[in-house]
Amino acid sequence: MAEAEVDRISFLPLDIKLEILFILDIKDAVRTSALARSWRHIWTHLSCLRLNSEQDPLGDTYNNPNFCNxxxxxxxxxxxxxxxxxxxxGPLSVFQLHFSGLCLFSPDESCVLVETLLDLLLQKGGLKTLDLLFRNDPGKFHLPWFHSLQVLRLSQCCVALPTRFQGFHRLETLSMKNVQISSDDFNLLLRTSNNLTSLIIYDCGALGNLLSVNLSLPLLSHLQFTINELVENLSVVSSPCLEHAEIKLIRRDYSSQNLARMILQLVTNVVMVSSLKLDFDVLxxxxxxxxxxxxxxxxxxxxMFFLDVNIIDRNVYDAFFWLLRSMPFLEELEVRLESNDESPTNDEYDQDDRVEILMRELLVQKYDGFACLERTVTSVTTNMLTLGVIPNIAxxxxFLLNAxxxxxLKIGYFFGGHLMSSFIEELQKAEVTSSDAKVMFFNSHTHQITNVYE
Known part of the structure; x- marks a missing residue:
């Protein structure tokens, strides 16, 4: 046989062939059985299966012309x-199933199909990663007790734990987004996951009552928790390894003192973190x-924190000062400045004037008592939607005056590049304390960088 006719690919080791199949979609992976006798049913040895109802045409999935996209x-x-x-x-180590479309069957029927599939995965054994996403409500299904599970990601579903649940003792990453689960099941899941290092909870709610969570996870290092209307209590009782915390709010009533106390308690309980992100008007x-x-x-x-520059409450700036004083060794700070960029009315013009006056009175002056500004802060990033919002300059x-x-000092923006010259002109009037300060603009849309001075 001529060298050009030698079938070298068929003599590859099984693990190499499986790596080739892994990068294909499942339909093409199954079709490789027709390549040669040595490829027949190679795909059945796959240990990782990722399926998306929109990308993997395994059956009757279609786009209805009456419903665009x-x-x-x-x-x-x-x-x-x-x-x-x-x-x-063989056993499956990774299983991902995403229902990215609308299911043409009832929640009860969907629940039965999902539970049957999960039981099949349990029988296969060896599952380490389970990733389930549903675009619409599949009904409440019971999550089996996978002994070897290390990563669990659930999105847009309603789940319950089985009776006599003993915990995912090897679980390291838990991500739950838009998940409905009872408060008892949720706390049981956390209490029995002592190896958990990463916890991401986004817009989840309790079944039957409000969600109350007390975190006591000895190995937890990353926490991302979004608090919504269904969260009654959230506290970190004991997580000595916690390094990174991110707290977000999805609430209708931001003036609730109960909410404020809960956020304050949470922040004052994560004193050992090295990275903290506060979102949605925590101040x-x-x-x-x-x-x-x-x-x-x-x-x-x-x-990193978000702030609405249109807020004119003096207490908000007092909270900002308190936050800075509580971080004596802070090195990097990122401020996301949010504002209403619609065309303002006359009353809103008057409010903008009051905001600018207040911010200049409170911010554009020399302060003492900020240990981090005196000794450790070397990098500050301010991100804004447009350069046209004048109060952002304060x-x-x-930071130029006090650090x-x-x-x-990096100034990020998305719109308003044509206003840069006037913005720079105003910025150059600022008093600069650090002789090493470098100021630059960064357009997050075009990635263009403009240095003001060094």
């Missing part, structure tokens, strides 16, 4: 998923309660 899934699709899993010869919540000015987060090196002037060892 809406993808529909029929029962035959998930039934073919069952047959695929049943055909695999506005802080302004509603008495702040413990002797509170410190000694290990914090990075802080934040930049505050003694500032090396880089």
């Amino acid at each position: 809406v993808h529909f899934v029929t029962p035959s699709w998930i039934q073919r998923v069952h047959r695929l899993v049943s055909s695999l010869r 506005k919540c802080f302004s509603l309660v008495a702040l413990p000015f002797n509170f410190t987060i000694p290990r914090l090196r990075f802080l 934040w930049i002037q505050f 003694k060892h500032l090396k880089l």
Whole structure:
């Protein structure tokens, strides 16, 4: 046989062939059985299966012409998923199933299909990663007790734990987004996951009552928790390894003192973190309660928070000052400045004037008592939607004036590049304390960088 006719690919080791199949979609992977006798049923040795109802045409999935850009899934699709899993010869270590379209079957029928599939995965054994996403409500299904599970990601579903649940003892990552689960099941899941290092909870709710969560996870290092109307309590009782925390709010009532106390308690319980992100007007919540000015987060090196520059409440800025004073070794700070960019009315013009006056009175002056600004802060980033919002300049002037060892001040923006010259002209009037300060603009849309001065 001539060298050009030698079938070298068929003599590849099994693990190399499986790596080739892994990068294909499942339909093409199954079709490789027709390549040669040596490839027949190689795909059945796959240990990783990632399926998306919109990307993997396994059955009767279609786009209805009456609903533009809406993808529909029929029962035959998930039934073919069952047959695929049943055909695999070995255990599955990774299973991802995304219903990215609208299911053309009832929640009860969907629940039965999902539970049957999960039981099949349990029988296969060895599952380490489970990733389930549903675009519409599949009904409440019971989550089996997978002994070897290390990563669990659930999105847009309603789940319950089985009776006599003993915990996912090897679970390291738990991500739940838009998940409905009872408060008892949720706390049981956390209590029995002692190896958990990463916890991401986004817009989840309790079944029957409000969600109350007490975190006591010895190995937890990353926490991202979004608080909504269904969360009654959230506290970190004991998580000594926690390094990174991110707190977000999805609430209708941001003036609730109960919400403010819960956020304050959560922040004052994560004193060992080195990175902290506070989202959706956390400072506005802080302004509603008495702040413990002797509170410190000694290990914090990075802080990011969002703030609405149209807020004219003096207490918001007091909360900002308290936050800075509580972080004596802060090195990097990122401020996301939000504002109303619609065309303002006359009353809103008057309010903008009051905002600018207040911000200049509070921010554009020299302050003492900020240990981090005196010694450690070297990098500050301010991100804004448009350069046209004048009050944003006060934040930049505050850091230029007070950060003694500032090396880089980065101003990010998306719109308003044509206003840069007037913005720079105003910025150059600012007093600069650090002789090493470098100021630059960064357009987050075009990635264009403009240096003001060094």
